[in-house]
Amino acid sequence: xxxxxxxxxxxxxxxxxxxxxxxxxxxxxxxxxxxxxxxxxxxxxxxxxxxxxxxxxxxxxxxxxxxxxxxxxxxxxxxxxxxxxxxxxxxxxxxxxxxxxxxxxxxxxxxxxxxxxxxxxxxxxxxxxxxxxxxxxxxxxxxxxxxxxxxxxxxxxxxxxxxxxxxxxxxxxxxxxxxxxxxxxxxxxxxxxxxxxxxxxxxxxxxxxxxxxxxxxxxxxxxxxxxxxxxxxxxxxxxxxxxxxxxxxxxxxxxxxxxxxxxxxxxxxxxxxxxxxxxxxxxxxxxxxxxxxxxxxxxxxxxxxxxxxxxxxxxxxxxxxxxxxxxxxxxxxxxxxxxxxxxxxxxxxxxxxxxxxxxxxxxxxxxxxxxxxxxxxxxxxxxxxxxxxxxxxxxxxxxxxxxxxxxxxxxxxxxxxxxxxxxxxxxxxxxxxxxxxxxxxxxxxxxxxxxxxxxxxxxxxxxxxxxxxxxxxxxxxxxxxxxxxxxxxxxxxxxxxxxxxxxxxxxxxxxxxxxxxxxxxxxxxxxxxxxxxxxxxxxxxxxxxxxxxxxxxxxxxxxxxxxxxxxxxxxxxxxxxxxxxxxxxxxxxxxxxxxxxxxxxxxxxxxxxxxxxxxxxxxxxxxxxxxxxxxxxxxxxxxxxxxxxxxxxxxxxxxxxxxxxxxxxxxxxxxxxxxxxxxxxxxxxxxxxxxxxxxxxxxxxxxxxxxxxxxxxxxxxxxxxxxxxxxxxxxxxxxxxxxxxxxxxxxxxxxxxxxxxxxxxxxxxxxxxxxxxxxxxxxxxxxxxxxxxxxxxxxxxxxxxxxxxxxxxxxxxxxxxxxxxxxxxxxxxxxxxxxxxxxxxxxxxx
Numbered sequence: 001x002x003x004x005x006x007x008x009x010x011x012x013x014x015x016x017x018x019x020x021x022x023x024x025x026x027x028x029x030x031x032x033x034x035x036x037x038x039x040x041x042x043x044x045x046x047x048x049x050x051x052x053x054x055x056x057x058x059x060x061x062x063x064x065x066x067x068x069x070x071x072x073x074x075x076x077x078x079x080x081x082x083x084x085x086x087x088x089x090x091x092x093x094x095x096x097x098x099x100x101x102x103x104x105x106x107x108x109x110x111x112x113x114x115x116x117x118x119x120x121x122x123x124x125x126x127x128x129x130x131x132x133x134x135x136x137x138x139x140x141x142x143x144x145x146x147x148x149x150x151x152x153x154x155x156x157x158x159x160x161x162x163x164x165x166x167x168x169x170x171x172x173x174x175x176x177x178x179x180x181x182x183x184x185x186x187x188x189x190x191x192x193x194x195x196x197x198x199x200x201x202x203x204x205x206x207x208x209x210x211x212x213x214x215x216x217x218x219x220x221x222x223x224x225x226x227x228x229x230x231x232x233x234x235x236x237x238x239x240x241x242x243x244x245x246x247x248x249x250x251x252x253x254x255x256x257x258x259x260x261x262x263x264x265x266x267x268x269x270x271x272x273x274x275x276x277x278x279x280x281x282x283x284x285x286x287x288x289x290x291x292x293x294x295x296x297x298x299x300x301x302x303x304x305x306x307x308x309x310x311x312x313x314x315x316x317x318x319x320x321x322x323x324x325x326x327x328x329x330x331x332x333x334x335x336x337x338x339x340x341x342x343x344x345x346x347x348x349x350x351x352x353x354x355x356x357x358x359x360x361x362x363x364x365x366x367x368x369x370x371x372x373x374x375x376x377x378x379x380x381x382x383x384x385x386x387x388x389x390x391x392x393x394x395x396x397x398x399x400x401x402x403x404x405x406x407x408x409x410x411x412x413x414x415x416x417x418x419x420x421x422x423x424x425x426x427x428x429x430x431x432x433x434x435x436x437x438x439x440x441x442x443x444x445x446x447x448x449x450x451x452x453x454x455x456x457x458x459x460x461x462x463x464x465x466x467x468x469x470x471x472x473x474x475x476x477x478x479x480x481x482x483x484x485x486x487x488x489x490x491x492x493x494x495x496x497x498x499x500x501x502x503x504x505x506x507x508x509x510x511x512x513x514x515x516x517x518x519x520x521x522x523x524x525x526x527x528x529x530x531x532x533x534x535x536x537x538x539x540x541x542x543x544x545x546x547x548x549x550x551x552x553x554x555x556x557x558x559x560x561x562x563x564x565x566x567x568x569x570x571x572x573x574x575x576x577x578x579x580x581x582x583x584x585x586x587x588x589x590x591x592x593x594x595x596x597x598x599x600x601x602x603x604x605x606x607x608x609x610x611x612x613x614x615x616x617x618x619x620x621x622x623x624x625x626x627x628x629x630x631x632x633x634x635x636x637x638x639x640x641x642x643x644x645x646x647x648x649x650x651x652x653x654x655x656x657x658x659x660x661x662x663x664x665x666x667x668x669x670x671x672x673x674x675x676x677x678x679x680x681x682x683x684x685x686x687x688x689x690x691x692x693x694x695x696x697x698x699x700x701x702x703x704x705x706x707x708x709x710x711x712x713x714x715x716x717x718x719x720x721x722x723x724x725x726x727x728x729x730x731x732x733x734x735x736x737x738x739x740x741x742x743x744x745x746x747x748x749x750x751x752x753x754x755x756x757x758x759x760x761x762x763x764x765x766x767x768x769x770x771x772x773x774x775x776x777x778x779x780x781x782x783x784x785x786x787x788x789x790x791x792x793x794x795x796x797x798x799x800x801x802x803x804x805x806x807x808x809x810x811x812x813x814x815x816x817x818x819x820x821x822x823x824x825x826x827x828x829x830x831x832x833x834x835x836x837x838x839x840x841x842x843x844x845x846x
Contacts (some may be wrong), residue, residue: 002029002030002031002049002050002052002066002067002070003030003031003032003033003050003051004017004018004021004030004031004032004033004049004050004052005033005034005035005040005043005045005048005049005745006018006032006033006034006035006047006048006181007035007037007038007040007048008034008035008036008037008178008181008182009036009037009038009040010038010039010047010048011038012047012048012097012140012141013140013178014047014048014060014136014140015135015136015137015140016060016064016093016133016135016136016137017032017048017050017060017063017064017067017106017136018032018136018174018177018178019132019135019136019170019174019623020064020067020068020075020129020132021067021174022170022171022173022174022177022637023075023127023132023170023682024067024071024073024075025170025545026071026547026548028701029071029233030066030067030071034181034577040058042060043056043058045061046058048060048063050063050066050067052066052604057457059094059131059775060093060094060097060133060136061090061091061093061094063091064085064090064129064132064133066131068129069446074126075127075129075132076128076129077123077128078122082123082124082128085122085123085130086122086123086128086129086130089122089123089130089133089134090129090130090133092108092134093133093134093136093137094137095108096108096134096137096138096141096144097137097140097141098652100142100143102143105141105143105144108659109144109147109154109155109158110153110155112134112158113154113155113156113157113158114155114157116155116157116158116160116161117157119157120161120164121135121161127165127168131161131165132839135162135165135166135171138162142568145244148162152174173342182510185709199233199237199401199428199430199514200401200428200430201400201428202233202237202400202401203237203311204237204238204792205237205238205239206237206239206400207233207234207236207237207238207239207400207401208234208240208241208242208397208398208399208400208401209230209231209233209234209239209240209241209242209399209400209401209402209403210228210230210240210241210242210243210244210290210397210399210402211226211227211231211241211242211243211244211265212244212245212246212278212390212392213245213246213261214245214246214247214248214249214252214253214386215245215246215247215253215254215255215258215261215374216249216252216253216254216257216444217252217257217258217444217447217448217459218257218260218261218264218324218459218460218466218467218468219261219264219265219466219467220442220447220464220465220466220467220469221432221435221437221442221465221466221467221470221480221484222275222405222435222436222442222465223467224264224268224467224480224484225435225484225487226403226405227265227268228268228270228481228484228485229403229432229484230403231269231270232485233401233403235243239348239400241270242276242397242399243265243270243272243274243275243276244275244276244277244278244393244397245258245261245275245276245278246278246279246386246389247277247278247279247373247374247386248278248279248383248385248386248389249341249369249383249386249786250369250371250373250374250383251369251371253374254263254688255374255408258374260468262275264468267467267477268467268477268480268481269477269481276393276397277375278384278389279376280394281389281392281393281396282379282383282384284374284378284390284392284396285389285392285393286336286384287382288388288392288422289332289347289365289366289384289388290329290332291347291422292350292421292422293325293328293329293423294325294329294333296325296350297349297350297421298321298328298347298349298350298365299318299321299322299323299328299343299345299347299348299350300320300323300327300328300331300332300335300346300347300348301318301320301321301346301348301364302320302344302345302347303318303319303320308364312358312361312362313358315353315354315361316353316678317353318348318362321350321353321362327793330721331345332345332347332366335347335366335368335382336380336381336382337381338368338370338381339381341437342368342382343368343370343407345368345664346364346366346367346368347364347365347367347382348362348363348364348365349362349363349365349388349414349417349418350362351363351414351417351519357410357413358410359410359413360413360414360417363385363414364385364389365384365385365387365388366382366383366384366385366388367382367383367385368381368382369381369382369383372514387414387415387418388414388418391415391416391418391419391424392404392418392422392424393425394427395419395424395425395426396736399427400427401427401428401429401430402415402427402428402429402430402431403429403430403431404429404430404431404432405432405433405434406431406432406433406434407434408431409431412429412431415427416429417428421477433487433786435487435496436495436496436642437465437495437496437498437639438495438496438497438498438641438642439636439638439639439640439713440460440465440636440638440804441465441496441638441643442465446649447459447464447465447466449649450464450637451539455637455653458589460472462632462701463632463634463635463637463657463658464637467480470634472687472689472701473634473687473701473702473703473704474505474509474677474685474686474687474702474703474704475501475502475505476505476508476509476677479501479504479505479508479509480501481749481823482498482504482508482624483501483504486500486504495641495642497711498704498706498711499706499707499708499711500706501706502703502704502705502710502711503705503706503707504706505703505704505705505706506685506705506706509677509685510679510685511543511545511546511792512543512549512677513543513677513678513679513685514542514543514549514552514668514678514679515542515543515544515678515679515681516552516621516665516666516668516669516678516679516680516681517579517620517665517666517680517681518618518629518631518663518664518665518666518669518680518683519561519562519563519618519619519620519663519664519665520563520564520565520661520662520663521628521661521662521663521664522564522661522662523564523596523597524561524562524563524564524664525562525564525597525598525599525600526559526560526561526599526600526622527559527561527562527567527599527600527601527602527619527693528558528559528599528600528601528602529557529559529560529578529580529584529602529603529604530557530558530587530601530602530603530604531603531604531605532556532557532558532604533556533557533558534557534558535555535556535557535558535621535622536555536556536557536624537553537554537555537556537625538553538554538555538556539551539552539553539554540552540553540554541732542668549740552666552668553625553667554580554621554666555620555621555623555625555666555667556581556621557621557622557623559621559622560578560619560620560621560622561619561620561621561622561626561664562600562617562618562619563618564596564597564616566617566618567589567597567600568595568597569615570586570589570597570600570615571583571586571589571591572586572587572588573587574586574587574615575605575608575612575613576602576613576614576615576616576617577610577613577615577616577617578617578619579607579616579617579618579619579681579682581606581619582604582605582606582608582610583604583605583606583607583609583610583613584602584603584604584605584608585602585603585605585610586600586601586602587601587602587603588600588601616682618681618682618683620664620666622657623667625666626664626665626666626667627664627665627666627667627669627670627697627698628662628663628664628665628693628697628698629662629663629664629665629669629697629698629699629700630660630661630662630663630698630699630700631660631662631663631680631683631686631700631702632658632659632660632661632689632700632701632702633658633659633661633701633702633703634657634658634659634702635654635656635657635658635659635713635714635715636654636657636713636715637653637654637657638652638653638654639652639653639654639713640652641713653721654713654714654715655715656715657715669698670692670698672686672691672698673690673691674688674689674690674691675687675688676688677703678700680700683702684702684705684710685702685703685705686700686701686702686703687701687703688700689701761792782823782826782827785819785822785823785826786823789819789820789823792812792815792816792819793816795812795815795816796809796812796813796816
């Protein structure tokens, strides 16, 4: 396979290789990659490059010739004479690219126009590499583009040919490909948090970062961000990343969590074969705690937990705060030995009683725990807390930059206090925003509750934000890494929608997901197809745009199955397209008393034009090779987008979060393996969660695609509406009627974010408002309302121009829609009054 690399910011974009790749339409032969640069520095600043067997080609003409000569195709002529002529046009195309002189180009244009007299193409009777070379050169030429845009005379034949080539499917897809590459760059800029954060005192080759997970649970997507950011900066500065297990709480830690964390890190490309442990430094940390006690900077406290919490909150000193050094040392020894008295103590850093930053109000730094430690056994009966252990171990292990989420912001001065008061090497802290998603819990404690209560199947449940959970849902590691790096090291805290993550994933899986067909088993409809050949199997591509995926067997026959939902929409004598087969006329649709379609008769019409039909329908031929499958879909575990501290989890639980649909699928599905990703056409992308066994059918999980329908909460609108209904029960009928429309409008608006908000804003701003038609002059009330609509529309357009926050755009759109909704109602009412008044006046005059 050959890969053509394009510098997409090139002043003269090399279109021809892109178009040729799409003309061949075979990624196994040649594919195109884009780099967001003006020139390819690694290839002597060329704008295009193709490397083969150690040799790099950097001119369009050489690349075109290599591709068409190396692979079987019909674009390079069938004889020596035609290929020689094509070579000549390939060379002449470079004259166009290399010239910016109007007179020189005018001569070339006239020559090309003359050659095309009575010809549709430059060589032969169909498009060839000669046409592709010339078209690409003209497309990139600014003078030609200006002339054809302004309608200046280029010659009747050249202009006709250029427009004809531009309409070719492979040319159109090429331009779409270029546009997508440019859009992806823009999206990345818009979404990507900057990595240019100027790490303090960062030196090339000397930066050391760390990722210190606690082995008390499975990694979730927020941990993945932390790990990948630390790896990014270590790599950027050619430094190193330390993986350290913060194993200071034997009550929560398990060996299974440690293994799972290592496996998950490996999945996202982080080597965890060498790790360190905080427990490696227990002796050292203990000695530093003794140092704090001896220097009067720590004390052992016997205050009860609730009282201590209250005293810290109110800024009241503990009764133990002024104990002597000797007493504190004695108590600390009893803690170490886990005596009856020692078990009532904890060690607190003596920082402040009433600092405005409550994290500095004498935090606990050591506590007793009799549970044996996974690595040190019963050697220790007390353990340091993270706030003490982390700065000590960071400093000792040579960490230069500690990247921490902004939830630790108030504890950063604590971190610095320990470094300063223990005389340790300094470590720079850099904060970045914690990853937070709508309708999603990241708290390990709350996720554990779901597991313990049996509300999910485990830590890899598809509804969980754990790395294993989202992988099981169908997210690829490539997409996860790309998305997290898009977020950058931003310090802006936002609750993210899931749409962009799944949209990034869709781009990863769409080109490689084989296409299959599934029909819902419930009330599936038998369709008799007149004119069909007897039941037969044919080989067809698994993916029309990716021949490398090979072929599959598709059955055709006079009896097929279709979805009930599709059949309900069929009309008598309507022409529809049966996907991957051809057109057919619907001759009859039979329904039972409940309106359920029970049978359909169709007549095959393979001569029909699929471009002219409105309905493209999936189907399966009735045969023994069909397999039963379970199609799974899921909802969020909670019904509230953003959980507040005062919220009770039990009040937010989604009643039903798992949805199962029984279906039948084409026989090729039986060959799939667990983890395979496919697309059921017109249903969506699916990942195989379990293959069929002698007693169970295959189970596949629907993969969200980033579109609103696949990521919106199925239960949230219901929960919100129920709450509103209860609140509105006390209002009168008119108020209830007005409130009835509000939830739908609010839900629709709440689903709008990012590009969707801008699209809705555009639609709202552009939709024409109804106008006054009389009788009589326009009432002042209507004039004022129209002025308000104009002002609201102007505000929406200004917000769009300013690229305002999606929430602000949504509010403005809501206001505009509300005003527009009022206008026709008021016009209708006032026109009726005006008409009645006019009629009364006419009657009086008679």
